[in-house]
Amino acid sequence: MAQLWGGRFTKKTDQMVYDFNASIGFDRRLYRQDIEGSMAHVKMLAKQKILTEEERDRILQGLSGILADVEDGSLPITKEYEDIHSFVEANLIDRIGDAGKKLHTGRSRNDQVALDMKLYVREEVQKTEELLTDLLKVILHIMEENLDTIMPGFTHLQKAQPITLAHHMGAYYEMFRRDRSRLADIYERMNVCPLGSGALAGTTYPLDRDYTAELLGFSGATLNSMDSVSDRDYVIEYLSALSTIMMHLSRFSEEIIIWNSNEYQFVEIDDAYSTGSSIMPQKKNPDIAELVRGKTGRVYGALMSMLTTMKGIPLAYNKDMQEDKEMAFDAMDTVNACLPLFTGMLGTMKFQISVMERSAKRGFTNATDAADYLVNHGVPFRDAHGIVGRLVLTCIEKECALDDLTLDEYQAISPVFEEDIYEAISMKTCVEKRLTKGAPGKGAMLEAIAIYKKELGCE
Template identity: 50%
Template sequence: MQQQTWSQRFELALNPAIARFNASISFDIELIEYDLTGSVAHAKMLAHTGIISTTEAEQLVAGLEQIRQEYQQGQFTPGIEAEDVHFAVERRLTEIVGDVGKKLHTARSRNDQVGTDTRLYLRDQITQIRTQLREFQSVLLNLAEQHIETLIPGYTHLQRAQPLSLAHHLLAYFQMAQRDWERLGDVYKRVNISPLGSGALAGTTFPIDRHYTAQLLNFDGVYANSLDGVSDRDFAIEFLSAASLIMVHLSRLSEEVILWASEEFSFIKLKDSCATGSSIMPQKKNPDVPELVRGKTGRVYGHLQALLVLMKGLPLAYNKDLQEDKEALFDGVKTVKACLEAMTILLDQGLEFRTNRLAEAVAEDFSNATDVADYLAARGVPFREAYNLVGKVVKTCVAAGKLLKDLSLEEWKELHPAFEEDIYQAIAPQQVVAARNSYGGTGFEQVSRAIQAARSQISAAS
């Protein structure tokens, strides 16, 4: 049986299996540096309000910083007997500074302590992920600048629709990442509120200054209700929701890369640095990076669902169930960061667009059919009439094994007298793309402006 140090209320020690089941030190050690930072602020506040002496606060802060150094040097490795990171720190602190270490927990509960640690951790991770998103966007912009006039088939329903500037296609993912960056910034605002001083659930009888600790820890404010302060995990759910959307976008791009790398598409060539082979088929080069990103997406979704289910039936205030938020949150953070890093490297170093194959692809289909209808509509033919006419033309061409570009001018005129020699220029892939010059469209002029605007957007918000 394992004797616990947290209360003399109990006569018997905890069953070893229950002790292992109850402990969180194996994963909440992730919070140790944030726990130390929060504890330093708490000690300073206790002195600031006269609850402990300045000398005692200085001893506590020095001891806490010694623990930080020991941990960073691999000398502090608490085990299961510590139960959690908070007890581990407090026990080691008492070993270093003596009985004054026992004063650190004055006017504080593990409930508001862990809530503070988690918020300090998450705001740090959000900042890092937003930086990664900027790096991902920069790589997308670099690729886009190289491929403004490279054409790629555009699809709806995974059927050839209209040709696009490849840069325009890449910029769509830039915009998704921009929303992700902005969304995380919004989540950050609700993460950056301090629960410290809420106590176990009802506040404290000590004359603490919650705003002082919030200021020391660079929080924007404090929770206005102590019950809410210790039991709220909305911020974690919001983060995992935003993280899930990041993974949605990475997974969509991954699926396209996987298709583009296939023999059927052959739009890209995977480089050796970001691909693997088969253990039995020597000719294979597999797109493992996008496949793993696509697979890990469901993992992040699962963490979001886990937290939603965790919270749905909890009465106020703190419940031990909330210990289960951390592994989901930690793994969600690590997964998103790893996937962003891998996809950024893949785009920057791991693939090459096969421009000759792309040029062939946009010239071998009927994705210019809408431009024939637009051609007629610009010459006074009602669009729906033009649309029906072009549908018949496509049907005839398919039966004859021809493309629209293969029709003679006489054949065009037989279809409608409005057709002139310039129809061939109008349906040429480069012109089809260039002509779509409406704001936000794929026209080369618009795409160039969009890239410039995106560059400015990154610079202004960095």
């Protein structure tokens, strides 16, 4: 048992207690952050004359060697150590002797683990942001390619009004755009350095916390040492953002699953992102979309676990907070695996343009435009609504679209209709005359696309 404590204890820790208490099984992934934080701490200690330059150099050399050996596999992180901090410090002392025992001067495991986790989450936030950017670029490309692709828009899963595929994709662009913005907010808010806060009350050593923060790329040092060691808001915020990302991916996946069905046939998923059946040779299943949808609950669980862990913890650090890692790591891994897979699936998916337009026509999505036609010819809207409802009933009986009715059939229900009704309710007209900001008309879509391209730096 390699521990960083024990002087006041007269009995050896029970093995079951040690195993239950140890975190090396999951915090081993923080090895690089722990070593980088230690390097910055040592440089600051030497700057403040707490360590000599010779001690600094020996410690830095030892830490660099440990990092290199861990990364090339020659130094395994084993369970004989209680946590990643004891692994690094014990190996450092083995390599450089007593100078290694000075590494921990002016800090506690409490501020050390707070720093490690913050450095790790900060990197993960950046990684997720990059993956979201890749997805946004694919969505934007689909939008630019499908400004004239007519499809039905839905409410209640019922065909409602005609839109374009570009407009539909734009709705998901907005969702992931907000997700990207949330990550930027989280990064800015969390980017303060807790190192130097000690166990909870700072330290008597003359540390330069701002210098340590600068070395580690933080915007500054935290202002309250108690909060510094007990703050996990940034983990909760990141898990909340990841949960929202997964919710958006799940909604998108649900639509792709529906669109891929035999009944819709709006899309064909590329073979590389589909699987077959062990018994039914005709099957081509949307497994990636289904798994993304299924894994959403897993990420939600991590968020709820973290909120529940933190809800009853008094100031400052408590061992409960060790539970901030396992499920959080799993959630980060899950999202950062789902995003590139989903992006690849979407980018290779084939859209069945003619099927989409035919579905829009057969779904009476131009019924509202037929009512607007009557209103523009002096018919009160409530009366126009009833007239078009009767037209729809006629179409249902005849199994045809509004576009297929003869002018005589229109005029039999209302003499107000003229030959220009067909132009007024054409799918192209229905879409293109909707030019208000955020609408599916080409002008409005081009305006939105220009904003998106500027934000992504791909003008």
